[in-house]
Amino acid sequence: xxxxxxxxxxxxxxxxxxxxxxxxxxxxxLYFYWYRQILGQKxxxxxxxxxxxxxxxxxxxxxxxxxxxPDGSNFTLKIRSTKLEDSAMYFCASSxxxxxxxxxxxxxxxxxxxx
Amino acid sequence: DAKTTQPPSMDCAEGRAANxxxxxxxxxxxEYVYWYRQIHSQGxxYIIHGLxxxxxxxxxxxxxxxxxKSSTLILPHATLRDTAVYYCIVRATSGTYKYIFxxxxxxxxxx
Numbered sequence: 001x002x003x004x005x006x007x008x009x010x011x012x013x014x015x016x017x018x019x020x021x022x023x024x025x026x027x028x029x030l031y032f033y034w035y036r037q038i039l040g041q042k043x044x045x046x047x048x049x050x051x052x053x054x055x056x057x058x059x060x061x062x063x064x065x066x067x068x069x070p071d072g073s074n075f076t077l078k079i080r081s082t083k084l085e086d087s088a089m090y091f092c093a094s095s096x097x098x099x100x101x102x103x104x105x106x107x108x109x110x111x112x113x114x115x
Numbered sequence: 116d117a118k119t120t121q122p123p124s125m126d127c128a129e130g131r132a133a134n135x136x137x138x139x140x141x142x143x144x145x146e147y148v149y150w151y152r153q154i155h156s157q158g159x160x161y162i163i164h165g166l167x168x169x170x171x172x173x174x175x176x177x178x179x180x181x182x183x184k185s186s187t188l189i190l191p192h193a194t195l196r197d198t199a200v201y202y203c204i205v206r207a208t209s210g211t212y213k214y215i216f217x218x219x220x221x222x223x224x225x226x
Contacts, residue, residue, distance in 0.1 A: 043153070
């Protein structure tokens with residue numbers, strides 16, 4: 001069964017360093033998302049991406065964040081200068097399209113720890 | 116903000132049906148109801164979604180009231196592996212495709 005793959009599963013980084021979280025969405029899916037979940041809190045929307053551009057972003061997704069689809073298979077989230085409060089689980093998701101009756105499938109997440 | 120209300124927690128005996136309620140009294144006519152679950156800190160797992168008709172798949176059934184103001188997710192024969200947080204999500208149709216997760220219902224299946 002196709003699945004969304006995220007790497008690495010766990011990343012530890014020094015505060016102020018740049019990190020890139022990687023995702024391989026399900027093949028032929030067109031709509032991509034990043035979410036995050038701080039320990040013990042809700043799953044929060046960060047950004048959605050379609051047709052090689054950001055469709056929507058939340059207030060969390062400030063200038064320190066960027067997304068890219070560098071090739072036909074990968075979808076990345078970059079945090080330019082990490083802060084302690086960026087420590088969270090980051091989930092990538094993809095869906096066949098953006099229609100409201102198509103479900104999104106989530107990866108298993110990357111646990112980012114900023115020290 | 117999430118447009119749904121769910122009980123914070125529920126228990127269910129293993130082998131019995133788990134019925135998880137969700138209120139979405141402000142739902143609009145073309146908004147879908149989605150259910151996801153999250154086991155421990157794993158990625159949310161899609162379960163089922165519907166608009167107004169009842170839906171069933173290999174995982175669960177979704178019963179939506181006629182006025183669409185509430186719904187119930189039914190896991191017909193709960194197992195210990197169904198212990199998770201279950202999220203009921205009303206997907207906005209105001210030009211956004213994002214899913215807004217609330218706090219969900221923490222379902223504990225008891226042996």
